[in-house]
Amino acid sequence: MNNYMIYLNSKRCIGCHGCEVHCKTNKGLPVGPILCEISHDPLKSVKGIPKTEFNFRSCYHCDDPFCVPICPTEAMIKREDGIVYIDQDKCIGCMACAGACPWSIPQLNPDTNKAVKCDYCMDRVDNGKRPACVTKCTTHALKFVTLNEVGI
Amino acid sequence: MKKSVYSMCGMCTVRCPIRVEAEDNKVTWIEGNQHLLGGALCAKGSAGPALVADSERPQQPLIRDGGRGAGRWKEVSWHTAYDYISDKLKKIKKEHGPESVVLSSRGGPWQNMYKTFIHAFGSPNYTNHDNTCGRNTHHASLSLNGVGRTGFAYDIKNSKHLVLFGRNMFASLKIPENLQTMDMLDNGGRLTYVDVRQTMTGLKASRFFQVRPGTDYALALGMTHEIIKRGLFDKKFIDQYVSGFDELCSFIEQYTPAWAAKECGVKEKAILNFVDEVAEDMPNVIFHPGWNLSRYKDSFYASRALHILNVLMGNIEIKGGLIIPKGPGDCGAKGIQGLDCPKPDIKRADGVGWKYKHFDKGPGLAHLFFDAMEKHDPYPVKAWIAMRHDPFTSMPDPQQQKRYFDNCDLLVSIDTHYSEFGWYSDIILPESTYLERDNPICVQKGPKPRLAVRRKAVEPEFDTKPAWEIFKQLADRLDIGDYFPYKTIEELYEWQLKPTGFSIDDFKEKGFVSLTDDPVMFDRDKLDGQFKTPSGKIEIISKKLDDAGLPSLLAYESPNKPPKGMFRLVYGRAAVHSHGHTINNPLLHELMPKNSLWINKKVAAKLGVEEDDVVDVIAANGVTERVRAHVTEFIHPEAVYTVHGFGRQIPLQTKAYHAGMSDQKLMVGKLDDWDKAGGAINLCEAFVQVRRSPRNPKRRVEL
Missing domain, CATH: 3.40.50.740 (Rossmann fold)
Known part of the structure; x- marks a missing residue:
C-alpha cells in the first residue's frame, strides 16, 4: 500500500522546470539523469486563448513494481510505506530495473555508474520534511500528499 | 561542520531571499526563505551550487x-x-x-x-x-507621478484583475510576484495578457490579446478611450491629485476601441468586453507599467499610458492596488x-x-x-x-x-x-x-x-x-x-x-x-507631497517633458511594417536562464542548451521552413546568426522571437560557446535607435531576413 503521492496543480504550474533542478541539486546529480519531469501538451485554443495542461512525472512507486524482483542484487527495495528506492551500496548499475520498468524510470548516474530514481527524498520524508521538488516548487503547485490524509 | 545561513539569491537580479545549508564548505541545500516565500525557489536558484563548482569562470585576476578579445x-x-x-x-x-x-x-x-x-x-x-x-518605465512614472518605477509596490494578491502588456512574468520570474499572482488567480481574479506571441504567462490568462508587434500603445489608448467614455475613473482621486485630465479627455477622443482593434489586429468586441470586466473589478485593477520596456519607438508613451490607466482606476495606496513603498522613517524606525x-x-x-x-x-x-x-x-x-x-x-x-x-x-x-x-x-x-x-x-x-x-x-x-x-x-x-x-x-x-x-x-x-508587523498605509486623503512632480500633482501633462520640447500625450504613429521578406526581431526570457550569465551553468544548460527562432507557421510554410530546420537570420549589413527554427501558430506573422543571452563567444565557456543565436549582434546600427523621451534603447526595432539555411544537412553518412 502506497502512503504517498506527489500531486501537481496544473493551474498553478508555470512549467519553469524548477522541480527538476531542485531534485538534482538535492541528490547531487550530474548532467544526465533527471528524476522528475514537467511536460505539457501541445497548445490548444480554448475560447481564443492558447492553453495547455502541465504534467508532472517521477517514479510511480507501483504497488507491484517490476523493477524490484528483476534486480539481481536486491538493491531495489519497496518499503512498507510504498516508497521504492535503490540501495546504492548494493546497486551494480546493470540497469535491469530500467528495462523492466514500463516507463524506463530508473536512470544511470554517470558519476557513480549506478541506477538512480525518485525515492520521494525518503531521507527528508523520514525527518518529517517533504521531497525537494515539492518543498521548493516555484509557485507551490506541487503537493506531497499522504494518502490517509485524503481518505484513501 | 554543518551550518544554515539566511541569504539572498544572486542567480538573477530579483535577489530572492534564501536559506542555505552547507557542510564541509559544500552547499547541501538551498531553498527560498520559508518566512517570505514558503520555500519557493526557481530552477536558477537551485542551480547555484553548479555555479560555485563551475571551473569555467575566472579563478583569479x-x-x-x-590583443583585446584575443583571449590570452x-x-x-x-x-x-x-x-x-x-x-x-x-x-x-x-x-x-x-x-x-x-x-x-x-x-x-x-x-x-x-x-x-x-x-x-x-x-x-x-x-x-x-x-x-526599465528606463522607459522609470522615466514614464517619473514624468507622471514624480516617482520612479520603484515608486509603487503592486499588491497583486489582493487585486481582482492584473493587466500585463508583454510582462511575461512566468518566464521572467520574480517569485514573490509570481506567488501573489497565483494566489490572486486562485481567488478568482482575472489576468489579461498582451503580447505578440503566446507565453507561459499568457497560458494563465483569462483574456489574451495577440497584437501586431509595436502596437501596445494603440491598445492602451483604445482601452483608455473606452474607460473614460464610460466614466470608469475615480473622479475624487483625479480632482484631488491629478492635473491634465481634461487634456487627456480631448486627446483620447480619436482613439476609439474600433480604431485600436484595427491597428492591433484584435477584435473590437474583446476590448469592449475587457472594459466591462474593468467596470466590475475597479478600483482593484492593476495595469503593470512594464518591466523591460526598452522595446519599441513609443514604449515610453505606452508605459505612460499604462501608468495613466492606474491613475484613472484610482488604485493608488489602496489594498489590491499600487502601494507607495514605505521606508524605515514611515515605521518610526531609523x-x-x-x-x-x-x-x-x-x-x-x-x-x-x-x-x-x-x-x-x-x-x-x-x-x-x-x-x-x-x-x-x-x-x-x-x-x-x-x-x-x-x-x-x-x-x-x-x-x-x-x-x-x-x-x-x-x-x-x-x-x-x-x-x-x-x-x-x-x-x-x-x-x-x-x-x-x-x-x-x-x-x-x-x-x-x-x-x-x-x-x-x-x-x-x-x-x-x-x-x-x-x-x-x-x-x-x-x-x-x-x-x-x-x-x-x-x-x-x-x-x-x-x-x-x-x-x-x-x-x-x-x-x-x-521594521513593522502590519503594512503601513498612508491616509488616502493626505497624499499631498507623495507625487514629486514640479506641481506636486500627478501630471498627465508633464512640465518636465514640456520643457524638453516633448509631448506628454504622443499622437499615435503606426509601427513600420517589416520590408518584404523581413521580420521584426523581438526577444524575451526563459524561466531557466538569466540572460547571458547562466548559459554556461551545467544544470541550466542541460535544460536549455540553445535558443531557437520562433516563426509563424504560415510564414514558415512560405519560406519552406519546418520545425527544427536550421535558419539563417540575417541583419541589414549581412551579419548572420544561425539557429534552429521553432515553427508555431502562436506568434504574430510580422515577428520572429528568440531568447536573449545566447550566441556567446567565449571559448573558455565550453557549453555556452556559439550555442544558439545572439539577438544583439543582429541589431546592427541600433545603438543610435533610442527613445528621446524615455531614454532607453529601442531593442525591438530591428528587422531581419530569415531563410532556410543552405547548411541544413542533406544526408548523413555513417559508414
Missing part, C-alpha cells in the same frame, strides 16, 4: 596578454591587479581628468558602493544597465547608514542633466557615452569599469561598441563569470559568487519595509573576492579609502547599523529584520 590572459595576484588598475587610473586622471572614467554596474541595492567609488575618484559618470531595461560621496560638480559625459534635463541623473544612460569616446564631446572618456555589467550582451551591435571602446585606455571587468565585455577588457577581477560572498545590508522598501542582507554560505572555491573588498582595496590605493570606513565586513555591518539599534545577529533568526 587576469591581465590581458595579447596572464594570471596575476590580487595585489598586482589592484596596482595595475590604480596605476592606470591615476595616469588617466592626470592626462584626461577624473571625469574621463565611467563606472557601470547592473544597478540594484548596492550601487551606492560603486557610485561612492567613482564619485570619490572625481567622476560624475556612474551608469547602469537600465538603458536596456534607516541604515550607506556609503556615500556627493557627485562631483562636473557635467556628465552622457549629457544627462544638462543636455537632456528630463532624464534621471542618477545612472544616466550608458549608450550616450560612446560619442564622448569617439568625439571627445564634451570631453574624452578613457576608461570604463564594468561592475557585473556586460555592455556587449545588453546593448545592440557589440561590433560597433568595440570600435568605440577601442578609444579607451583601460577596460576593467569585475564579474563572477566571463562576460563578453570581460573577454574584451584589459583586466578581469573575479568576484566571488553570491554563495561565497557577503554583501552590505540593504533596505527593502514596501508596505512592510525590512532590512535584508546577503551572507556567504561557503568560502570561495577559487581566488575570488567580494565587491566590498575589491572597492575598498582600490579606494585605498587611490587615496579615497576614507569613503569606505571599514576593514572587514563585520565593521561595515556595524557602521551601517549604528543608527538603527540593530546588530547583525538580529538577522540570524529569519534572514531579515522587519
Whole structure:
C-alpha cells in the first residue's frame, strides 16, 4: 500500500522546470539523469486563448513494481510505506530495473555508474520534511500528499 | 561542520531571499526563505551550487596578454591587479581628468558602493544597465507621478484583475510576484495578457490579446478611450491629485476601441468586453507599467499610458492596488547608514542633466557615452569599469561598441563569470559568487519595509573576492579609502547599523529584520507631497517633458511594417536562464542548451521552413546568426522571437560557446535607435531576413 503521492496543480504550474533542478541539486546529480519531469501538451485554443495542461512525472512507486524482483542484487527495495528506492551500496548499475520498468524510470548516474530514481527524498520524508521538488516548487503547485490524509 | 545561513539569491537580479545549508564548505541545500516565500525557489536558484563548482569562470585576476578579445590572459595576484588598475587610473586622471572614467554596474541595492567609488575618484559618470531595461518605465512614472518605477509596490494578491502588456512574468520570474499572482488567480481574479506571441504567462490568462508587434500603445489608448467614455475613473482621486485630465479627455477622443482593434489586429468586441470586466473589478485593477520596456519607438508613451490607466482606476495606496513603498522613517524606525560621496560638480559625459534635463541623473544612460569616446564631446572618456555589467550582451551591435571602446585606455571587468565585455577588457577581477560572498545590508522598501542582507554560505572555491573588498582595496590605493570606513565586513555591518539599534545577529533568526508587523498605509486623503512632480500633482501633462520640447500625450504613429521578406526581431526570457550569465551553468544548460527562432507557421510554410530546420537570420549589413527554427501558430506573422543571452563567444565557456543565436549582434546600427523621451534603447526595432539555411544537412553518412 502506497502512503504517498506527489500531486501537481496544473493551474498553478508555470512549467519553469524548477522541480527538476531542485531534485538534482538535492541528490547531487550530474548532467544526465533527471528524476522528475514537467511536460505539457501541445497548445490548444480554448475560447481564443492558447492553453495547455502541465504534467508532472517521477517514479510511480507501483504497488507491484517490476523493477524490484528483476534486480539481481536486491538493491531495489519497496518499503512498507510504498516508497521504492535503490540501495546504492548494493546497486551494480546493470540497469535491469530500467528495462523492466514500463516507463524506463530508473536512470544511470554517470558519476557513480549506478541506477538512480525518485525515492520521494525518503531521507527528508523520514525527518518529517517533504521531497525537494515539492518543498521548493516555484509557485507551490506541487503537493506531497499522504494518502490517509485524503481518505484513501 | 554543518551550518544554515539566511541569504539572498544572486542567480538573477530579483535577489530572492534564501536559506542555505552547507557542510564541509559544500552547499547541501538551498531553498527560498520559508518566512517570505514558503520555500519557493526557481530552477536558477537551485542551480547555484553548479555555479560555485563551475571551473569555467575566472579563478583569479587576469591581465590581458595579447590583443583585446584575443583571449590570452596572464594570471596575476590580487595585489598586482589592484596596482595595475590604480596605476592606470591615476595616469588617466592626470592626462584626461577624473571625469574621463565611467563606472557601470547592473544597478540594484548596492550601487551606492560603486557610485561612492567613482564619485570619490572625481567622476560624475556612474551608469547602469537600465538603458536596456526599465528606463522607459522609470522615466514614464517619473514624468507622471514624480516617482520612479520603484515608486509603487503592486499588491497583486489582493487585486481582482492584473493587466500585463508583454510582462511575461512566468518566464521572467520574480517569485514573490509570481506567488501573489497565483494566489490572486486562485481567488478568482482575472489576468489579461498582451503580447505578440503566446507565453507561459499568457497560458494563465483569462483574456489574451495577440497584437501586431509595436502596437501596445494603440491598445492602451483604445482601452483608455473606452474607460473614460464610460466614466470608469475615480473622479475624487483625479480632482484631488491629478492635473491634465481634461487634456487627456480631448486627446483620447480619436482613439476609439474600433480604431485600436484595427491597428492591433484584435477584435473590437474583446476590448469592449475587457472594459466591462474593468467596470466590475475597479478600483482593484492593476495595469503593470512594464518591466523591460526598452522595446519599441513609443514604449515610453505606452508605459505612460499604462501608468495613466492606474491613475484613472484610482488604485493608488489602496489594498489590491499600487502601494507607495514605505521606508524605515514611515515605521518610526531609523534607516541604515550607506556609503556615500556627493557627485562631483562636473557635467556628465552622457549629457544627462544638462543636455537632456528630463532624464534621471542618477545612472544616466550608458549608450550616450560612446560619442564622448569617439568625439571627445564634451570631453574624452578613457576608461570604463564594468561592475557585473556586460555592455556587449545588453546593448545592440557589440561590433560597433568595440570600435568605440577601442578609444579607451583601460577596460576593467569585475564579474563572477566571463562576460563578453570581460573577454574584451584589459583586466578581469573575479568576484566571488553570491554563495561565497557577503554583501552590505540593504533596505527593502514596501508596505512592510525590512532590512535584508546577503551572507556567504561557503568560502570561495577559487581566488575570488567580494565587491566590498575589491572597492575598498582600490579606494585605498587611490587615496579615497576614507569613503569606505571599514576593514572587514563585520565593521561595515556595524557602521551601517549604528543608527538603527540593530546588530547583525538580529538577522540570524529569519534572514531579515522587519521594521513593522502590519503594512503601513498612508491616509488616502493626505497624499499631498507623495507625487514629486514640479506641481506636486500627478501630471498627465508633464512640465518636465514640456520643457524638453516633448509631448506628454504622443499622437499615435503606426509601427513600420517589416520590408518584404523581413521580420521584426523581438526577444524575451526563459524561466531557466538569466540572460547571458547562466548559459554556461551545467544544470541550466542541460535544460536549455540553445535558443531557437520562433516563426509563424504560415510564414514558415512560405519560406519552406519546418520545425527544427536550421535558419539563417540575417541583419541589414549581412551579419548572420544561425539557429534552429521553432515553427508555431502562436506568434504574430510580422515577428520572429528568440531568447536573449545566447550566441556567446567565449571559448573558455565550453557549453555556452556559439550555442544558439545572439539577438544583439543582429541589431546592427541600433545603438543610435533610442527613445528621446524615455531614454532607453529601442531593442525591438530591428528587422531581419530569415531563410532556410543552405547548411541544413542533406544526408548523413555513417559508414
